Amino acid sequence: MKNFKQNISYMDYTFPDTAISIHSVTIRESKIQRHAHSFYEFSYISSGKGTYEARDHSFSVSQGDLVFIPPDTEHEFFxxxxxxxxxxxxxxxxxxxSNPIIINDEGLHHDIEYLLGSFRDCSQGLKVRDNKKELGQIIFDLKLExxxxxxxxxxxxxLKFMDLLNRIRRYKESDAQYLNEETSDPINYVIxxxxxxxxxxxxxxxxxxxxxLSPRQFQRKFKQVTGITYTQMLQNVRIQQSxxxxxxxxxxxxxxxxxxGLSDMKHFYRLxxxxxxxxxxxxxQPENSHNVTSIEWLYLYPSKPLT
Known part of the structure; x- marks a missing residue:
């Protein structure tokens, strides 16, 4: 490995005799430090549980998950x-x-380019759940080959690798967890x-x-954008609706x-x-009925009394 950034290593790997290489790694007590590399990586979790962390996001992983990691992405498994x-x-x-094989069939060439491009354009990676055990079988077949x-x-x-890409794409388009348009603005989405x-x-x-996002990353981003914590926001909305x-x-x-959503009456009265x-x-009381027109501030200002 050579130095990549502060506390980050850039991993070199020499491909043996094919441009697609399979190997197994066991992570125990997070022994592999945060790193990046110049190649694509498809990591299939065959056993265990933990967390995947990259520069801007993280998520839990367990047996049956497949994580796609683009080149030059700082990442680590815990x-x-x-x-x-x-x-x-x-x-x-x-x-x-980057370069689909040359095929004298415009339609087929377009389909292959579209499939490969969907991964080239996925700069932040993704996770899919192998509910049907299809991805694990392909990975195992690649290892045997x-x-x-x-x-x-x-x-x-x-051919098996192309099948793997196509199945991942299908998973992603149905029920995969990934950064898509709906969650490209996570704070607005959560509000x-x-x-x-x-x-x-x-x-x-x-x-x-x-x-x-890890809960810690999310809480930090949420307060940076709104000025209050996620819990304060949720409480404000509940009181606003009440x-x-x-x-x-x-x-x-x-x-x-x-x-x-506040069944604890003591807690409700206090809030x-x-x-x-x-x-x-x-x-x-009737004399306070005008207050209902002044409660929109609640979602931003957690402690300002109504007047």
Whole structure:
């Protein structure tokens, strides 16, 4: 390895006799440091659990996940205690995805170029879940072809690799976790998600995994953009909605608290008084009815009392 950046190494690898190479790696106690390399990497998790971290995103990985890592991407895998990660890595030289083979068929050539281009353009990588065990089987077949080197094995390796790309693309277009248009602005996505799901228990860890961010990275970005924490935002939206229900319905305070996702009444009263400067019953009085038009600030200003 040679120095790449501070605390980052650039990994060199000499491809043996094909531009597609398969090898296994076991990660125990995160012994492999953060690094980057000039080739593409398709890492299939054959056992264990842990976390994949790149420069701008991270997500959990477990047996049956496949992670696509583009060239020059700083990354690292972390295993969980007593659950070392075993990876089967498919390493691919750049030119394999850059220059489709010359075929005297314009339509077929276009299809191959489209498939390869979808990976060349995926600069931040992705993770797919091998629910049907298809990807693992192809990776295993590639490993056997490389190991036994029977006549025509280079040709078969290329065809199996193209099959792997096509299946990953199909997974990505259906239910894969990856950075797509919907989550290209993760903070705005989560704010909208809060407004649509504030009355339910929100699993922040699952949200972050879908956004390819660690909870820590997400919390930092969220506060940088909004000025408040994710928890404050969720509480503000819940109190904002409870204010509307207090004015628009004759429901009991307890019913309203449950409706906005705050079943702990002591906690609800404390939050409401903190945000609004009065109790729910006081807010409901006719002389305070004008307050409902002044609660839009709640999603940005966590402690300013209503006046």
């Amino acid at each position: 295993d969980k205690p007593d659950q070392p990660i075993t990876l089967i890595n498919c390493l691919v030289e750049r030119h394999v995805l 490389q190991q036994f080197k029977e006549s025509g094995y280079r040709y078969r390796i290329y 909208n998600y809060i407004y649509n799901h504030y009355n339910k228990a929100i699993n922040l860890a699952a949200l972050c995994e879908g956004l390819l 204010c509307k229900l207090l004015c628009d319905t004759n429901w009991s305070v307890q019913t309203i608290a449950r409706e906005v 409401f008084k903190e945000r609004c400067g009065m109790t729910p019953n006081e807010f409901r």
